Amino acid sequence: MNVKSSTCPACDGTGWVERRDDVGYDGHVTMVRCPDPAGVHETAAVARLARISGLLPEETTVRLDDVAPWGDTARMTELAREFIAEPWGFFTLWGGYGNGKTLILQAVVNEFREHHGDLGTYVRMHDLLEYVRAGYAPNAREDARARYERLKSLPVLAIDEFDAARMTDFAYEFRTAFLDDRYRLAITRRAHTLFAMNHDPSTLPGDLYDRMRDGRFVIFYNGDTSMRPVLE
Numbered sequence: 001m002n003v004k005s006s007t008c009p010a011c012d013g014t015g016w017v018e019r020r021d022d023v024g025y026d027g028h029v030t031m032v033r034c035p036d037p038a039g040v041h042e043t044a045a046v047a048r049l050a051r052i053s054g055l056l057p058e059e060t061t062v063r064l065d066d067v068a069p070w071g072d073t074a075r076m077t078e079l080a081r082e083f084i085a086e087p088w089g090f091f092t093l094w095g096g097y098g099n100g101k102t103l104i105l106q107a108v109v110n111e112f113r114e115h116h117g118d119l120g121t122y123v124r125m126h127d128l129l130e131y132v133r134a135g136y137a138p139n140a141r142e143d144a145r146a147r148y149e150r151l152k153s154l155p156v157l158a159i160d161e162f163d164a165a166r167m168t169d170f171a172y173e174f175r176t177a178f179l180d181d182r183y184r185l186a187i188t189r190r191a192h193t194l195f196a197m198n199h200d201p202s203t204l205p206g207d208l209y210d211r212m213r214d215g216r217f218v219i220f221y222n223g224d225t226s227m228r229p230v231l232e
C-alpha cells in the first residue's frame with residue numbers, strides 16, 4: 001500500500017489544520033494537529049512502521065488465540081491478555097527457542113491497535129539497530145535523531161531477540177539510552193515495551209536488568225520446549 005499523506009482531504013499533507021477559536025478577536029485561528037478524518041495519516045504511519053518491523057503480511061494478523069494453549073505458554077498468553085487490558089510498562093519474556101514468544105509479541109502489538117487504537121510495532125533488536133543506524137547515512141530520508149524519536153515515543157513497542165544483536169559501541173550506547181527513555185515512559189504508563197530473549201535477563205548489564213525487574217513490571221520465564229516440529 002502506498003498512501004501519501006498529501007492525499008489527506010483535511011490538511012493536504014501538512015499535518016496541521018486551522019481551528020477558529022476567536023481568542024483575542026473574532027475570527028482568530030490556531031493551528032492544530034490534523035484530525036485525520038480519512039485515516040490517511042494513520043495508514044501512512046502503519047506502513048512506515050511495517051518497514052521497520054519487516055513483518056510479513058500474515059504476521060500482522062496474528063492474535064493471542066493463535067498461540068498454543070498449554071503449559072507455560074498458556075500462562076504467558078494469559079499475562080499478555082492482562083497486559084493488553086491494563087498495560088503496566090515493561091513486560092519481559094524469556095526462555096528457549098520456539099515456545100511462542102515471537103507470536104505473543106506480534107499479537108500484543110496487533111491487539112493493542114484494536115483495543116486501544118495505539119500504534120506500535122514488533123521489531124527484532126538487530127533490525128531496530130539497523131533502522132536507527134541507517135539514519136546516519138548522508139542521503140537518509142530521515143536522520144538518526146528523527147528515527148530515534150519516532151521509536152522512543154511509540155505507544156507500544158515489542159522488541160524480539162533482545163539479547164541476540166551484536167553489541168558494537170553504537171549498539172551498546174543506543175540500547176542504554178533507548179531503554180532509559182522507554183523506562184521513563186513505562187513508569188508513567190505513557191508507553192509500553194515488551195522484550196523477548198533466550199537468556200536470563202539477569203545476564204544483561206545491571207542497569208538494564210534493574211529497569212526490567214522494577215517491581216511495577218513483569219518478567220516471565222517460559223520453560224516449555226520448542227513447539228516447532230523437529231527436523232531430522
Ligand SMILES: [Zn+2]
Pocket residue numbers: 008009010011012013014015016034035036041
Ligand atoms: Zn491531514
